[in-house]
Amino acid sequence: MLGVGAYRTRNRPARSEVLPMPIGQMTWTLTDHQGRLVRPSDWAGRPVMVFFGFTWCPDVCPTSLARMARLRARLGPDGMKFAIVFVSVDPGHDRPADLGRYVAMFGTPIIGLTGTERQLARIKRGFGVYSAKVPQPGGDYTIDHTAAIYLMTARGTLAGTIDPHEADAVALAKLQRMIR
Numbered sequence: 001m002l003g004v005g006a007y008r009t010r011n012r013p014a015r016s017e018v019l020p021m022p023i024g025q026m027t028w029t030l031t032d033h034q035g036r037l038v039r040p041s042d043w044a045g046r047p048v049m050v051f052f053g054f055t056w057c058p059d060v061c062p063t064s065l066a067r068m069a070r071l072r073a074r075l076g077p078d079g080m081k082f083a084i085v086f087v088s089v090d091p092g093h094d095r096p097a098d099l100g101r102y103v104a105m106f107g108t109p110i111i112g113l114t115g116t117e118r119q120l121a122r123i124k125r126g127f128g129v130y131s132a133k134v135p136q137p138g139g140d141y142t143i144d145h146t147a148a149i150y151l152m153t154a155r156g157t158l159a160g161t162i163d164p165h166e167a168d169a170v171a172l173a174k175l176q177r178m179i180r
Contacts, residue, residue, distance in 0.1 A: 026122060026123070026125065026126030027039065027040060028040065028115075028119065028122050028123040028126060029115070029119060030087070030113040030114060030115040030119055030120075030123065031096055031113065031114055031115055032096065032099075032111055032112060032113055033096050033097070033099035033100035033103060033111070033112035033113075033114075034096065034100065035096050038111070038113060040156060043083055043085075043152070043156065044154075044156065045154050046081065046082070046083050046154055047081060047082050047083070047151070047152060047153055047154050047159070047175075047178045047179065048082065048083045048084075048085055048150075048151075048152040049068050049071075049082055049083070049084050049085065049149050049150070049151060049152075049162075049175075050085045050087065050127070050149070050150040050151075050152060051064050051065065051068065051084075051085070051086055051087070051149050051150070052086075052087045052088075052089050052124065052127070052129045052131065052145055052146055053065075053086065053087075053088065053089065053143075053145055053147075054088050054089055054090035054093065054094055054143050054145070055088065055090070055093065055094050055098055055099065055102040056090065056093055056142070057142075057143070058142075060145075060147050060164065061086075062105075063164070064147065064149060064164065065084075065086060065103070065106050065110065066106060067149075067162075067168070067171075068084050068106075068110075068149060069084070069106045069107060069108040069110070070168070071168065071171055071172055071175060072084065072108055073108070074168070074172055075172070075175060075176070075179075078176075078179050080109075081179050082175065082178075082179075083111060084108065084109070084110045084111065085110070085111045085113060086099070086102075086103055086110055086111070086112050086113065087113045087114075087120070087123060088112065088113065088114045088120075089120060089124065089129070089131040089143055089145050090143055091114055091115065091116060091117055091120060092141075094112075094114050095114065096112070096114060099112030099113070099114055100112060127150060128146075129145065129146045130144070130145060130146045131143055131144065131145040131146065132144050132145075147164045148161040148162065148163060148164070149161060149162040149171075151174060151175070151178060153178060159174070159177075159178050160174055162174065
């Protein structure tokens with residue numbers, strides 16, 4: 001019989017099976033809400049808050065984007081040092097124009113990104129993001145997805161995440177540390 005530690009070690013996938021490299025370090029290309037191609041290098045020199053979701057999301061996505069806008073405002077002039085990025089995990093519904101209308105609702109500059117299933121699979125794998133379609137009555141679907149906000153440094157490395165359940169004061173302190 002294996003001990004608890006041996007069981008966990010034996011059944012835990014190797015790091016390379018979970019994420020091919022450090023979070024966010026994979027190269028990718030997506031289309032922004034204005035129809036332009038975007039790559040990670042476009043963010044070089046600027047910290048970024050990244051959230052994965054979809055425009056039809058009834059609660060988590062609008063709440064998270066509103067929170068990022070609120071945190072940006074609470075940072076005062078330093079808030080504009082951050083790019084806020086919303087990556088749609090629903091290419092079936094979210095076209096660039098849809099993303100443009102959606103991100104405009106939050107009253108602060110937000111970059112909406114989308115792509116093909118293959119492009120989105122690549123960026124999701126690079127960030128370790130989970131998403132899955134959930135069929136709904138009538139033939140449509142919703143999407144279960146990771147709800148963390150990823151915090152990327154100006155050098156493109158992961159600084160941490162903002163959990164949907166942590167207090168704004170904790171999230172604000174994380175952002176302030178990133179711009180010091």
